[in-house]
Amino acid sequence: MMSMLTMLTLAQTADGPTPPTFWMPTGASAHAPSVDSLMWWVNFIMWAFLVMNTALTVYFVWKYRHKVGTKFRTDGPTHNGPLELGWTVGPVLICAVLFIFGFKGYLDLSTPPKDSYDINVTAYKWGWQFKYPNGAQSDDLVVPAGKPVRLVMRASDVLHSCYIPAFRVKQDLVPGRYTYLWFQSDFPTGMDRPTDGHHLFCTEYCGTGHSNMNRRVFVLPQEQFDAWATKQANWLDEIPEEELYWKAGPKLFARCVQCHSLDGTKGIGPTWKGIWERVTGGAGSGNAFADGSTYQSLIGPGKQYATPEDYIRAAIFSPGEHLVQGFGNVMPTFKGQINDKGIDALIGMMKKLDEFDPKTGAWLKAPPTASAK
Amino acid sequence: MTTLPARPAAPTYDTPESDNYLIHDKGFLSWILTLDHKRIGVMYTVSVLLSFLVGGIFALLVRTELLTPGRTFIDADTFNHFFTLHGAVMVFLVIIPSIPAALGNFVLPIMLGAKDVAFPRLNLFSYHLWIAGAICTVVSLVMGSFDTGWTFYTPYSTTTSAGGVVPVIVGAFILGFSSIFTGMNFIVTIHKLRPPGMTWFRMPLFLWALYATALIQVLATPVLAITLALVAVERLANIGIFNPAMGGDPVLYQHFFWFYSHPAVYIMIVPAMGIISELIAVHSHRQIFGYRFIAFSSVAIAIFSFIVWGHHMFTSGQSPLMNTLFSAITYSVAIPSAVKIFNWICTLYKGSITLNTPMLYALAFIILFTIGGLTGLHLATLSTDVHLHDTYFVVAHFHYTMMGSALIAMVGGLHHWWPKITGRMYNDKLGMIACAIVFIGFNITFFTQFMLGSHGMPRRYYDYQPEFQTYHVISTIGSYIMAGGFVLTAMYLIQSLVSGKRAPANPWGGATLEWECTSPPPYYNFHEAPKVGEPYDFSNLQWDERGEGYVTVKPTEAKA
Numbered sequence: 001m002m003s004m005l006t007m008l009t010l011a012q013t014a015d016g017p018t019p020p021t022f023w024m025p026t027g028a029s030a031h032a033p034s035v036d037s038l039m040w041w042v043n044f045i046m047w048a049f050l051v052m053n054t055a056l057t058v059y060f061v062w063k064y065r066h067k068v069g070t071k072f073r074t075d076g077p078t079h080n081g082p083l084e085l086g087w088t089v090g091p092v093l094i095c096a097v098l099f100i101f102g103f104k105g106y107l108d109l110s111t112p113p114k115d116s117y118d119i120n121v122t123a124y125k126w127g128w129q130f131k132y133p134n135g136a137q138s139d140d141l142v143v144p145a146g147k148p149v150r151l152v153m154r155a156s157d158v159l160h161s162c163y164i165p166a167f168r169v170k171q172d173l174v175p176g177r178y179t180y181l182w183f184q185s186d187f188p189t190g191m192d193r194p195t196d197g198h199h200l201f202c203t204e205y206c207g208t209g210h211s212n213m214n215r216r217v218f219v220l221p222q223e224q225f226d227a228w229a230t231k232q233a234n235w236l237d238e239i240p241e242e243e244l245y246w247k248a249g250p251k252l253f254a255r256c257v258q259c260h261s262l263d264g265t266k267g268i269g270p271t272w273k274g275i276w277e278r279v280t281g282g283a284g285s286g287n288a289f290a291d292g293s294t295y296q297s298l299i300g301p302g303k304q305y306a307t308p309e310d311y312i313r314a315a316i317f318s319p320g321e322h323l324v325q326g327f328g329n330v331m332p333t334f335k336g337q338i339n340d341k342g343i344d345a346l347i348g349m350m351k352k353l354d355e356f357d358p359k360t361g362a363w364l365k366a367p368p369t370a371s372a373k
Numbered sequence: 374m375t376t377l378p379a380r381p382a383a384p385t386y387d388t389p390e391s392d393n394y395l396i397h398d399k400g401f402l403s404w405i406l407t408l409d410h411k412r413i414g415v416m417y418t419v420s421v422l423l424s425f426l427v428g429g430i431f432a433l434l435v436r437t438e439l440l441t442p443g444r445t446f447i448d449a450d451t452f453n454h455f456f457t458l459h460g461a462v463m464v465f466l467v468i469i470p471s472i473p474a475a476l477g478n479f480v481l482p483i484m485l486g487a488k489d490v491a492f493p494r495l496n497l498f499s500y501h502l503w504i505a506g507a508i509c510t511v512v513s514l515v516m517g518s519f520d521t522g523w524t525f526y527t528p529y530s531t532t533t534s535a536g537g538v539v540p541v542i543v544g545a546f547i548l549g550f551s552s553i554f555t556g557m558n559f560i561v562t563i564h565k566l567r568p569p570g571m572t573w574f575r576m577p578l579f580l581w582a583l584y585a586t587a588l589i590q591v592l593a594t595p596v597l598a599i600t601l602a603l604v605a606v607e608r609l610a611n612i613g614i615f616n617p618a619m620g621g622d623p624v625l626y627q628h629f630f631w632f633y634s635h636p637a638v639y640i641m642i643v644p645a646m647g648i649i650s651e652l653i654a655v656h657s658h659r660q661i662f663g664y665r666f667i668a669f670s671s672v673a674i675a676i677f678s679f680i681v682w683g684h685h686m687f688t689s690g691q692s693p694l695m696n697t698l699f700s701a702i703t704y705s706v707a708i709p710s711a712v713k714i715f716n717w718i719c720t721l722y723k724g725s726i727t728l729n730t731p732m733l734y735a736l737a738f739i740i741l742f743t744i745g746g747l748t749g750l751h752l753a754t755l756s757t758d759v760h761l762h763d764t765y766f767v768v769a770h771f772h773y774t775m776m777g778s779a780l781i782a783m784v785g786g787l788h789h790w791w792p793k794i795t796g797r798m799y800n801d802k803l804g805m806i807a808c809a810i811v812f813i814g815f816n817i818t819f820f821t822q823f824m825l826g827s828h829g830m831p832r833r834y835y836d837y838q839p840e841f842q843t844y845h846v847i848s849t850i851g852s853y854i855m856a857g858g859f860v861l862t863a864m865y866l867i868q869s870l871v872s873g874k875r876a877p878a879n880p881w882g883g884a885t886l887e888w889e890c891t892s893p894p895p896y897y898n899f900h901e902a903p904k905v906g907e908p909y910d911f912s913n914l915q916w917d918e919r920g921e922g923y924v925t926v927k928p929t930e931a932k933a
């Protein structure tokens with residue numbers, strides 16, 4: 001059985017991801033083939049016992065059916081030493097072999113190579129933040145192909161779990177401590193079409209948006225990855241000041257859309273519709289905060305926030321300071337994740353919301369082909 | 374021996390009205406304040422079945438929402454409340470009490486040959502605590518319900534804004550004590566109230582199973598109570614125990630929780646295995662194969678179940694060494710389970726098998742538990758579990774074990790003892806049809822969930838990727854079929870109460886003591902002290918045409 005197992009493993013180290021099978025999705029990591037072959041064997045054991053048990057049960061029930069009124073048989077055995085020993089030792093051996101192979105696979109899985117490429121991951125309600133060594137950040141995970149990648153992960157609020165089915169890996173993210181996950185994928189996926197890449201799911205229940213924490217994992221050849229990372233680190237700097245609000249605004253807003261709408265619907269957070277009027281003392285500015293203060297009492301020369309811009313900036317960096325009436329303290333801080341230029345872009349967008357699609361946040365003046373990327 | 378004529382004495386079914394526990398006293402108070410274990414068992418059964426209805430409705434709502442990705446008819450928060458309520462009701466109000474407290478209460482003293490349990494007042498108190506726990510759940514619903522999942526993982530459970538978390542925790546705490554008291558009662562009853570002749574190895578296997586279960590109930594449940602109390606304290610007094618924002622440790626919570634909840638899954642399955650041993654032996658009318666092994670393995674499983682809890686935490690961040698140890702030990706519970714299945718199958722060999730509703734449920738159990746137990750191997754194996762953990766694969770695994778096995782055994786047991794409990798026979802044809810419908814619907818519902826899970830569909834998801842939809846639709850259709858089977862079951866059972874044929878004392882040909890007293894049993898269970906024999910010796914039983922039941926042919930009596 002062992003040699004067959006290794007054979008199966010070797011047969012799958014092909015030059016592309018393994019195609020999906022009846023039981024497993026496509027496998028695109030170095031680790032996937034060993035999991036799949038073990039899975040195949042456990043399934044085999046399951047089917048073998050299931051068929052045997054079912055067949056014997058059905059056969060005996062038919063063969064030894066009793067006719068009411070006739071005598072009961074009394075010749076059925078009540079013990080059989082060798083048989084009982086055999087059916088105890090057999091499963092013990094099967095379990096021992098399964099344990100050993102499961103352990104072997106797990107050892108690989110829990111020991112990242114020394115030279116792995118580290119990406120910092122923060123999970124929050126309800127999204128992911130990926131940070132790369134060069135300062136780049138992204139909402140989807142982008143990794144270099146053919147190189148071991150280690151995720152250094154933490155959660156900012158409750159438990160989350162990072163699961164990439166195509167890589168057969170999973171690890172919880174725990175607030176207050178770091179956890180690690182590593183994998184290597186040799187097969188680039190591209191990142192241009194929406195179907196490119198693999199799924200990344202949150203698999204530890206975390207509330208309302210739990211099922212919307214799915215993101216993509218893109219695998220890029222090394223040079224392409226490097227280029228992407230450099231561009232990603234500097235993307236804001238390259239945008240000229242006057243184009244900032246419509247080029248950068250919608251991209252940054254993608255992180256807010258989970259909770260804030262543009263069309264007036266109440267989400268997990270207050271809508272952005274009319275936000276600039278509110279903070280500058282126009283319509284809706286009478287809306288009190290949970291602590292009793294109003295926009296007027298907080299914003300203005302000599303008050304807590306000298307300008308509306310200061311207030312917005314504070315609301316993004318330390319969201320819990322003043323809670324808008326009717327909303328909980330659920331927004332994560334974006335300090336260290338959005339720089340001043342990003343804040344400018346967002347404020348610029350808030351000032352001209354009528355130029356943006358109230359459903360998608362896309363800039364309406366853009367020619368229809370220009371994507372948000 | 375079998376050529377001897379049946380005992381000519383007037384069959385007991387002619388005058389069941391003379392005295393039985395159902396008519397011994399009358400009025401609402403005579404039930405709600407009764408000390409009779411049989412009435413308490415009946416009240417538990419009714420309560421558990423009503424809770425099953427409630428939990429089942431939540432399940433259907435959840436499955437219906439999952440027909441399409443995104444919103445089908447409810448929003449994400451409502452969905453989260455519904456799946457949480459489904460799980461919590463089914464675990465704490467239905468499956469944990471279903472076999473020990475409901476059927477066990479009724480059957481245990483009679484099978485043992487005793488008049489009642491050791492502490493009848495404590496027994497009634499257990500039931501009243503169950504009611505109190507159920508009321509807490511209702512209070513929780515009124516106060517905003519809860520959306521934590523049945524596992525109450527911290528820090529989500531200590532920070533969620535859902536208003537009903539504390540009441541339901543109080544409820545689970547109270548239910549825990551209900552379970553502990555039942556367990557204590559059974560342990561003492563089995564130790565102290567065995568009549569002369571009832572040695573340990575003459576005890577029917579259901580009693581061994583209830584005994585092992587009681588050990589777990591008494592030893593494990595206090596840990597749950599303490600854990601839940603700590604969660605409540607953290608929520609109410611803001612003392613950091615599990616929430617890292619206040620200096621606590623969320624993984625510690627998981628250790629506490631599973632230290633109870635893994636043994637708790639054996640509170641569900643061990644008595645179910647006990648029922649299956651009875652059903653298989655009685656309806657095959659033959660000495661059970663490997664009696665001692667089955668008896669001891671119940672106790673062995675109970676003990677092992679305390680040292681495998683970490684297999685729920687392979688990806689939680691606990692150390693690789695712990696994961697390795699827990700994986701290795703986990704297989705130890707799989708082996709006695711496997712061997713029990715082989716014993717049951719061997720009991721069928723050269724038996725005299727009557728295929729009726731209870732037996733059909735027992736056979737369904739063998740197949741479903743084979744699947745449920747063997748998929749435990751996928752999960753005990755470290756590298757495959759990392760892929761499967763917290764996906765629908767786990768959901769399917771525990772539905773095969775908890776519903777396909779524990780609950781199916783409970784329903785099978787209910788059909789087995791129904792004539793004894795109610796004094797009425799039900800329509801056996803409809804029973805078999807309903808069982809088949811449930812079996813088919815169950816497999817359609819849950820086998821697809823193995824496929825969903827191994828392809829990567831996470832559990833507790835309101836929204837999902839379109840590629841999973843086909844499986845979800847099939848699963849939902851299966852759940853409707855299953856619901857149809859249960860509705861049919863409810864209908865013919867209720868019908869049997871109204872117009873069912875009167876049940877003979879021994880409709881199936883069982884040799885344990887409960888088949889010696891009338892159906893329904895007299896108030897004190899036995900008119901005269903029963904003679905304790907071998908529980909699985911069927912050689913003295915003979916079919917009696919007139920009574921449509923079995924009678925005991927006593928060799929000595931016949932000689933006279």
Ligand code: HEM
Binds near residue numbers: 704750753763
């Ligand atoms: C035959 C032996 C069994 C083995 C080896 C086994 C193994 C496992 C393992 C390793 C897990 C953790 C999976 C994960 O979360 O990744 C698990 C989950 C579970 N098992 Fe089993 N199991 C067995 C039988 C049973 C039985 C008999 C029951 C119940 C009656 C049961 C109920 C459960 C439940 C409720 C869960 C998951 C609970 C949750 O996460 O909500 N298992 N099992």
Ligand SMILES: [Cu+2]
Binds near residue numbers: 635638685
């Ligand atoms: Cu467990």
